[in-house]
Amino acid sequence: VKLIKWKRKQLNLPPGRRGWPFVGETFGYLKPHPATSVGQFMEQHISRYGKIYRSNLFGEPTIVSADAALNRFVLQNEGKLFECSYPSSIGGILGKWSMLVLVGDMHREMRMISLNFMNNVRLRSRLLPEVERHSLLVLRSWIHGSPFSALEEAKKALKKSLCFLFNMNRQVFVNLIGFSLQFTFNLMAKNIMSMEPYEAKTEKLRLEYISFMKGVISAPLKFPGTPYWKALKSRSNILNVIEQKMQERWQEMREQEGDEEVDDLLGWCLKHSNLSKEQTLDLLLSLLFAGHETSSVALASAIFFLESCPEAVQELREEHSEIERKKLQRAESSLTWEDYKEMEFTQCKNGVTSTTTNNFMPYGGGPRLCAGSELAKLELAVFLHHLVLSYRWELAEPDHPLAFPFIEFPKGLPIKVYPI
Numbered sequence: 185v186k187l188i189k190w191k192r193k194q195l196n197l198p199p200g201r202r203g204w205p206f207v208g209e210t211f212g213y214l215k216p217h218p219a220t221s222v223g224q225f226m227e228q229h230i231s232r233y234g235k236i237y238r239s240n241l242f243g244e245p246t247i248v249s250a251d252a253a254l255n256r257f258v259l260q261n262e263g264k265l266f267e268c269s270y271p272s273s274i275g276g277i278l279g280k281w282s283m284l285v286l287v288g289d290m291h292r293e294m295r296m297i298s299l300n301f302m303n304n305v306r307l308r309s310r311l312l313p314e315v316e317r318h319s320l321l322v323l324r325s326w327i328h329g330s331p332f333s334a335l336e337e338a339k340k341a342l343k344k345s346l347c348f349l350f351n352m353n354r355q356v357f358v359n360l361i362g363f364s365l366q367f368t369f370n371l372m373a374k375n376i377m378s379m380e381p382y383e384a385k386t387e388k389l390r391l392e393y394i395s396f397m398k399g400v401i402s403a404p405l406k407f408p409g410t411p412y413w414k415a416l417k418s419r420s421n422i423l424n425v426i427e428q429k430m431q432e433r434w435q436e437m438r439e440q441e442g443d444e445e446v447d448d449l450l451g452w453c454l455k456h457s458n459l460s461k462e463q464t465l466d467l468l469l470s471l472l473f474a475g476h477e478t479s480s481v482a483l484a485s486a487i488f489f490l491e492s493c494p495e496a497v498q499e500l501r502e503e504h505s506e507i508e509r510k511k512l513q514r515a516e517s518s519l520t521w522e523d524y525k526e527m528e529f530t531q532c533k534n535g536v537t538s539t540t541t542n543n544f545m546p547y548g549g550g551p552r553l554c555a556g557s558e559l560a561k562l563e564l565a566v567f568l569h570h571l572v573l574s575y576r577w578e579l580a581e582p583d584h585p586l587a588f589p590f591i592e593f594p595k596g597l598p599i600k601v602y603p604i
């Protein structure tokens with residue numbers, strides 16, 4: 185669904201209605217609904233007005249489109265016929281230099297930096313081994329316990345976090361959302377700022393992001409207690425951590441005078457870009473945001489839907505067992521890029537019709553096409569590889585994805601896993 189704002193009056197506008205004064209139809213539009221449907225609001229509006237209709241959302245006159253062809257046209261003409269904009273509250277939280285809210289040349293510059301950080305060479309040589317290491321860290325913690333136990337402070341953080349874990353007769357209960365967030369966050373924190381997983385500072389930052397995310401799409405009410413207020417506070421705490429990392433890195437760079445460079449995004453920005461300190465802070469903050477919530481929900485959803493399709497799990501297991509067998513024959517201990525390319529069923533490379541590919545736009549399109557889509561696909565495939573080879577799983581209690589408007593599993597997707 186794309187929201188398109190119009191400024192001029194007396195245009196040939198689609199049908200629709202304005203709703204209540206000021207708030208328009210915002211509350212109805214944002215009402216949580218099962219993520220497997222477009223929701224009652226959209227269904228009712230589409231049946232009454234068609235797939236393209238007029239409304240009033242977030243305090244602005246708006247055209248809503250649930251029409252895939254129009255959505256693709258809008259995405260592809262971004263910066264030419266259309267310009268992206270978000271409700272101002274989102275800019276307040278992500279920062280005015282965040283790539284998600286920037287337009288024009290500055291957006292292009294930030295985008296180039298992000299694409300460079302996740303380019304094909306880095307994906308093969310650096311990110312693939314990291315993705316595998318972080319997948320195994322999480323999956324092994326399900327049976328061996330988390331490396332947390334060594335750290336008193338992090339233990340407290342664990343209690344507060346969504347994750348829980350206990351072991352009974354080799355059957356393990358896992359709060360999947362907590363663990364998939366841990367996996368994707370740790371991966372990004374390592375590659376953006378060389379922060380090690382399970383260290384107290386990394387955990388603290390991860391927990392800040394949880395309250396940060398809750399406020400990104402919330403009413404911009406700036407008084408204590410509201411999600412928006414808490415998210416602004418988290419933003420400032422997150423920026424403090426990133427700034428401290430930046431100071432430490434400057435210090436190291438001065439001391440080492442051009443010696444070995446740390447291979448992370450922070451190091452690259454400080455050495456090779458002309459970004460100001462503020463711009464670098466917002467870039468890192470928003471990349472950490474864009475790069476972990478999204479892929480963790482995608483991963484949890486994949487595992488959720490697979491649970492109800494044993495045939496697909498069986499086919500996955502066959503594909504990954506074969507890859508594992510060949511890997512062992514070559515006496516290799518880690519996955520190679522060639523192994524990854526062989527995960528064809530996992531990546532749904534066969535049997536996808538052109539209608540599906542044309543209408544399915546999970547990564548957006550045009551000049552704002554997700555900069556991390558290749559990394560996200562790698563994360564999903566490698567995690568699933570080790571998951572299906574190590575465990576069987578089933579839902580521990582009924583849960584389902586809700587559009588909130590971000591996708592959430594109300595119970596955190598509790599699953600029971602059995603080591604194979």
Ligand code: HEM
Pocket residue numbers: 268283284295298471472474475476478479480482545546547548549551552553554555556557559560
């Ligand atoms: C399954 C996981 C993911 C999904 C579904 C997803 C989805 C999207 C979508 C729909 C957009 C376009 C937003 C717009 O139109 O303005 C986007 C942008 C972006 N995504 Fe992702 N994303 C995922 C994972 C990631 C990862 C792992 C990263 C890594 C850092 C990332 C980084 C970005 C960035 C930097 C942008 C902004 C691109 C730009 O404005 O030029 N994403 N993502």
